Amino acid sequence: MNHMTIDRRNFLAATATLPFVSRFAFARAASAPDARFVFILLRGALDGLAAAPPYGDPAYAGLRRELAIAPPGAANGGLRLDGTFALHPNCGFLHECWQARELLVAHAVATPYRERSHFDGQDVLENGGVRPHALATGWLNRALAALPAVARVGAHEARGEAGIALGQNLPLAMRGPAPVASWSPSRLPALDDDTLARITDLYARDPVLSLRLADALAADDVAREASMETAQRAAGARYLEAMRAAGSFLARENGLQVAMLDTTGWDTHANEGGAQGQLATRLGALDAGLRALKEALGAAWPRSVVVLATEFGRTAAVNGTRGTDHGTATVAFVLGGAALGGRMLTDWPGLSRGALYQQRDLAPTLDLRSVLKGVLHDHLRVSSAALDSDVFPGSSMARPAQDLIRA
Amino acid sequence: MRCMSMADTVAAAIATNRFGLGARPGELARAAPEPRGWLRAQLGGDAPALAGASALESSSAILSQAAKLREAKRQGAKSGAEQGAASRIAQGLGAYYRPLYVAEVRARFTAAVASDRPFVERLVHFWANHFAVSVDKLAVLGVAGAYEREAIRPHVLGRFEDLLFAVERHPAMLLYLDNIQSAGPGSPLARRASAARRRRDPGLNENLAREILELHTLGVNGGYTQADVTGFARMITGWSIGGGQGRLAAGDPGHFRFRAELHEPGAQQLLGKRYAQAGYEQGAAALRDLARHPATADHLAGKLARHFIADDPPAEAIARLATAFRQHDGDLVSVYRALIDSPEAWATPLAKYKTPADYIHSAFRGLDLPPGDQRAGLIAQELLGQRTWSPGSPAGWPDRAADWDGASALLKRIEWAEVVGTRLGDRRDAQRIAPEILGGVLTTDSSRAIARAASGAQAITLLLAAPEFMRR
Numbered sequence: 001m002n003h004m005t006i007d008r009r010n011f012l013a014a015t016a017t018l019p020f021v022s023r024f025a026f027a028r029a030a031s032a033p034d035a036r037f038v039f040i041l042l043r044g045a046l047d048g049l050a051a052a053p054p055y056g057d058p059a060y061a062g063l064r065r066e067l068a069i070a071p072p073g074a075a076n077g078g079l080r081l082d083g084t085f086a087l088h089p090n091c092g093f094l095h096e097c098w099q100a101r102e103l104l105v106a107h108a109v110a111t112p113y114r115e116r117s118h119f120d121g122q123d124v125l126e127n128g129g130v131r132p133h134a135l136a137t138g139w140l141n142r143a144l145a146a147l148p149a150v151a152r153v154g155a156h157e158a159r160g161e162a163g164i165a166l167g168q169n170l171p172l173a174m175r176g177p178a179p180v181a182s183w184s185p186s187r188l189p190a191l192d193d194d195t196l197a198r199i200t201d202l203y204a205r206d207p208v209l210s211l212r213l214a215d216a217l218a219a220d221d222v223a224r225e226a227s228m229e230t231a232q233r234a235a236g237a238r239y240l241e242a243m244r245a246a247g248s249f250l251a252r253e254n255g256l257q258v259a260m261l262d263t264t265g266w267d268t269h270a271n272e273g274g275a276q277g278q279l280a281t282r283l284g285a286l287d288a289g290l291r292a293l294k295e296a297l298g299a300a301w302p303r304s305v306v307v308l309a310t311e312f313g314r315t316a317a318v319n320g321t322r323g324t325d326h327g328t329a330t331v332a333f334v335l336g337g338a339a340l341g342g343r344m345l346t347d348w349p350g351l352s353r354g355a356l357y358q359q360r361d362l363a364p365t366l367d368l369r370s371v372l373k374g375v376l377h378d379h380l381r382v383s384s385a386a387l388d389s390d391v392f393p394g395s396s397m398a399r400p401a402q403d404l405i406r407a
Numbered sequence: 408m409r410c411m412s413m414a415d416t417v418a419a420a421i422a423t424n425r426f427g428l429g430a431r432p433g434e435l436a437r438a439a440p441e442p443r444g445w446l447r448a449q450l451g452g453d454a455p456a457l458a459g460a461s462a463l464e465s466s467s468a469i470l471s472q473a474a475k476l477r478e479a480k481r482q483g484a485k486s487g488a489e490q491g492a493a494s495r496i497a498q499g500l501g502a503y504y505r506p507l508y509v510a511e512v513r514a515r516f517t518a519a520v521a522s523d524r525p526f527v528e529r530l531v532h533f534w535a536n537h538f539a540v541s542v543d544k545l546a547v548l549g550v551a552g553a554y555e556r557e558a559i560r561p562h563v564l565g566r567f568e569d570l571l572f573a574v575e576r577h578p579a580m581l582l583y584l585d586n587i588q589s590a591g592p593g594s595p596l597a598r599r600a601s602a603a604r605r606r607r608d609p610g611l612n613e614n615l616a617r618e619i620l621e622l623h624t625l626g627v628n629g630g631y632t633q634a635d636v637t638g639f640a641r642m643i644t645g646w647s648i649g650g651g652q653g654r655l656a657a658g659d660p661g662h663f664r665f666r667a668e669l670h671e672p673g674a675q676q677l678l679g680k681r682y683a684q685a686g687y688e689q690g691a692a693a694l695r696d697l698a699r700h701p702a703t704a705d706h707l708a709g710k711l712a713r714h715f716i717a718d719d720p721p722a723e724a725i726a727r728l729a730t731a732f733r734q735h736d737g738d739l740v741s742v743y744r745a746l747i748d749s750p751e752a753w754a755t756p757l758a759k760y761k762t763p764a765d766y767i768h769s770a771f772r773g774l775d776l777p778p779g780d781q782r783a784g785l786i787a788q789e790l791l792g793q794r795t796w797s798p799g800s801p802a803g804w805p806d807r808a809a810d811w812d813g814a815s816a817l818l819k820r821i822e823w824a825e826v827v828g829t830r831l832g833d834r835r836d837a838q839r840i841a842p843e844i845l846g847g848v849l850t851t852d853s854s855r856a857i858a859r860a861a862s863g864a865q866a867i868t869l870l871l872a873a874p875e876f877m878r879r
Binding site for chain 1: 543584585588589590597609610611612613614617621627633636790791792799800802808809810811812813814815816817818819821822823825826828852853856860861865868869872873874877
């Protein structure tokens with residue numbers, strides 16, 4: 001089964017004859033600073049066979065037993081993508097994106113990491129190299145460092161910041177040479193101006209603390225403009241606040257281009273559930289968060305791409321405690337108004353026993369770095385040279401996936 | 408106060424801050440004559456029991472009560488839909504567990520703030536985080552505190568092997584890492600289920616086995632393979648607790664129980680060694696070997712050195728701790744003594760950025776805030792990003808500056824510092840307290856800023872915001 005639906009050569013042949021192509025390409029290159037990118041890390045190893053169940057694979061239902069998502073059309077069935085794949089029934093927003101051709105589903109995808117430690121797996125996913133702890137900085141930060149310098153407007157941008165992490169601290173993917181901001185909601189009263197001025201003085205000789213404080217104050221100003229201080233974290237609204245904030249930061253004209261969000265809790269060893277249950281609830285919250293992100297991006301949505309990725313997948317078969325253990329390949333999502341969606345991006349290896357990686361996991365047939373490189377190149381205009389040498393060192397074998405972005 | 412030299416007070420500041428939880432007023436002066444001796448003296452005798460622990464429930468009492476609650480709800484809900492019943496049981500458990508959690512966290516916070524053996528409290532926190540459970544899993548919420556009191560605290564001044572066994576046999580860990588139902592594919596139970604063609608075959612869950620190897624003992628580079636994980640998971644099938652649901656009903660609720668019917672029969676391999684023991688003894692033999700494995704010594708030495716010395720500790724310091732571990736057969740006090748004797752641990756400038764929890768502990772200690780304010784302290788820990796026992800993963804809270812020194816995190820500390828300053832106003836004299844708790848690490852810049860503050864409240868805020876109060 002090969003779902004790589006667009007052939008690069010045919011696509012070029014078809015478009016080359018059209019007279020407006022060159023003009024269009026020029027316009028896009030010039031408007032690259034308008035492009036917006038959100039990276040959402042799903043920590044804990046999302047079960048790709050639950051989020052995007054291959055209901056048409058003959059081995060799927062037998063491996064998954066009570067965790068299996070029923071085929072589209074059945075009670076509590078998946079949301080149909082094509083004759084093989086569906087989305088989890090709680091992913092209604094993602095399915096709307098699919099129908100609007102704004103969602104690509106990359107399946108049987110994996111980083112170069114082949115062991116099964118969460119923490120090393122996340123490290124590889126974030127550092128962008130081929131081994132855990134080989135690099136102390138992250139690929140997203142190095143991609144920011146490789147962005148063409150453009151005039152930006154606003155407090156962050158005056159300091160050269162093009163990216164922001166939604167959280168109190170910077171995740172590894174966002175650490176590195178490029179200046180980046182971080183922001184999280186505060187429920188403490190705002191600081192007295194005079195005290196703040198004195199602390200700023202006190203930090204003058206401390207390069208780390210002075211930089212952090214300046215960053216924090218800039219981020220706070222923006223958030224106040226968006227009047228999100230009163231936003232409350234309600235049950236079932238787990239991701240709403242951070243998603244709305246990310247959208248608001250990126251929605252401004254000539255402002256920040258890149259945001260990163262962290263989510264946790266995807267490690268479903270026991271009682272994972274199927275159409276309902278533990279993972280279903282969390283997927284539903286994520287889906288609602290993505291809808292909020294789109295709303296907050298507003299007019300910037302057509303210029304936006306969101307990528308969701310996790311460190312690795314889970315075992316193909318259900319384990320002894322109605323959950324799944326650490327596996328290998330999984331799913332990644334690419335969505336947004338700028339995504340050339342409505343397609344599966346997979347060279348599906350199948351779930352037959354012989355096809356499984358080490359007889360237990362979905363086999364990887366697509367390098368996650370290819371997906372990320374395709375997005376960074378075509379959407380953020382990071383050069384191929386920078387992608388191969390700085391952003392994902394040692395990745396020249398993982399060619400950028402083509403045609404992920406709307407031309 | 409006797410006259411102290413600058414060098415004395417730098418070492419005393421390090422003893423009370425880097426090894427301790429921040430100086431209480433007068434503590435630095437007590438440590439100054441012999442900072443290393445002050446630390447060594449804390450390692451004598453048993454670890455102190457948690458003050459107020461008599462008012463707290465044991466994990467077996469808590470889990471017995473939880474089992475009764477679950478049963479009552481199940482009976483009450485027999486007529487309702489299964490989905491509704493499950494969520495009502497979860498709500499009931501949450502309502503039972505939450506006050507237990509709060510009481511435990513308060514007792515722990517009070518101990519951290521009041522302790523006169525703060526190095527030992529730090530070690531309790533260190534090992535609880537090394538063997539982390541996380542209360543975002545409901546099953547752990549009610550017993551996380553009991554786990555620390557029962558499995559961690561009594562063993563932090565003992566042998567690593569005893570600590571390891573107490574942890575891996577404790578209900579909280581068995582629940583957290585899903586081992587209670589893990590069954591060997593050839594276990595009596597699995598064979599019966601398979602003969603009966605039951606759809607829900609019991610089977611293996613490798614979560615606990617993997618994290619014991621990766622996090623608790625050898626470390627991720629400890630040289631084990633997927634086959635080792637699976638083999639070890641089979642060896643510890645049957646490591647469970649009594650009084651569970653359904654087929655796990657037998658035994659005392661909340662007590663470790665070896666369930667032979669879940670155990671995989673036959674010999675297993677781990678790290679090239681064959682384990683042919685029967686039953687519980689098979690996993691126990693493997694666990695004993697893991698406790699003594701050279702990779703375990705290196706892994707633990709690396710974590711201790713990172714915690715107490717620097718984010719990227721010098722290799723010599725790690726080697727010294729690992730050697731002490733091996734030479735003394737995992738006697739932890741010998742390792743701590745090697746740590747105290749490591750010159751790298753006494754270096755300036757201050758290399759470690761405080762975690763949010765210890766930032767708040769040290770503020771409470773330094774300003775001698777009343778224990779009645781503990782609620783405020785706990786809310787602050789949550790606001791600053793470190794709600795007790797909720798690292799969100801079995802790897803525990805991270806331990807490098809980059810994990811905690813984010814811009815937004817710093818601003819929250821400062822905002823909190825201002826709340827504290829405003830609340831205290833003139834009731835604390837920051838100018839007097841600063842040298843008393845920071846000694847020789849207090850900089851001229853900070854002491855001048857505190858002296859020139861516009862108000863007593865602002866002086867307190869500046870003390871808590873000072874770079875040398877953020878670090879240790």
